[in-house]
Amino acid sequence: MADVKRNAGKTGAAQVSDSIDSLTAAIGARIKVSTVAPHSQTLQGTLFTACPKLNIIAINTAPAPPNPSSTLSNQPGDYHIIPIQHISSFDIVSLDSNAAKQTAATVQPPIAPVDIKKLREREEAKIRQLREQEANKGKGVSREAQQIFDALKRLLPTRWHGQEIVVSDAVIISPPYTVNDCKAPKGKDQALDRIRMVLDGERRKIAQRAAQGGTPPPGAPRKGG
Incomplete structure (x- = not known):
């Protein structure tokens, strides 16, 4: 859904912060994020997680895997942690078919039993x-x-x-x-x-x-x- 967009450039980071709930629902989607100074940059990748408590998102900028059914925890990663207040705008480029089912509990790597x-x-x-x-x-x-x-x-x-x-x-x-x-x-x-x-x-x-x-x-x- 390339036409689904969220842009905070006009009203500042507060609007992005208010939109983090919708980002949480879009975990697994391909998004494009622009950040403000001192590290102005534009990143595009898979939304790994969005945390409303810490007010951060994690984006995986590695290329999407050829197998669309691959879970986020199994994908190759080049992760970036971005504070919400540093985001000037973001666009949801495309939604993963399983995005609605992805949660923090389902995307985190499996924990092996402790000996x-x-x-x-x-x-x-x-x-x-x-x-x-x-x-x-x-x-x-x-x-x-x-x-x-x-x-x-x-x-x-x-x-x-x-x-x-x-x-x-x-x-x-x-x-x-x-x-x-x-x-x-x-x-x-x-x-x-x-x-x-x-x-x-x-x-x-x-x-x-x-x-x-x-x-x-x-x-x-x-x-x-």
Whole structure:
């Protein structure tokens, strides 16, 4: 129905606002909309929705599908949201045969069921991850101590006990975390020797990276006292 027109150019946006009810009934129709400054333009496409509460319309400027029975939610889209007060005029170019049957409830994309179990599993996994990250942060320790902890944890089960580092539930490394600060109960001599060797190697790597970055290695005296 190309002869069906609504024009607000003469009386302003108020008339367009009053006509939004008729636009709602024309959802699915091809319309042409002209807007005022600062974004003056003319758009032509399918009316996707018209909301009297928000005073906006949504127009899909993508070409109409070859299958006229296709629902609005299945059509390819290039959507534009236009406030009613920005419209200077609009024309209904042609009415869809199913336009009268289209409503906001029928054109919106279908909502898939929510898998509550998976959402809970994801939530629990995220909580575990955050707790683990927090547990791996030393409280009141130096940056170098945290680097040593992180390096050891990549190789062996490692945790904080206050400011002491516990490795493999066998060896305790106390500040300042040198090989001489390692201790273990009787019968754990083999584990103690191994962890001392690993600690020495990791401290060398940290010192090398610090030297390359221009920062002092762990335990190095600061210039100026």
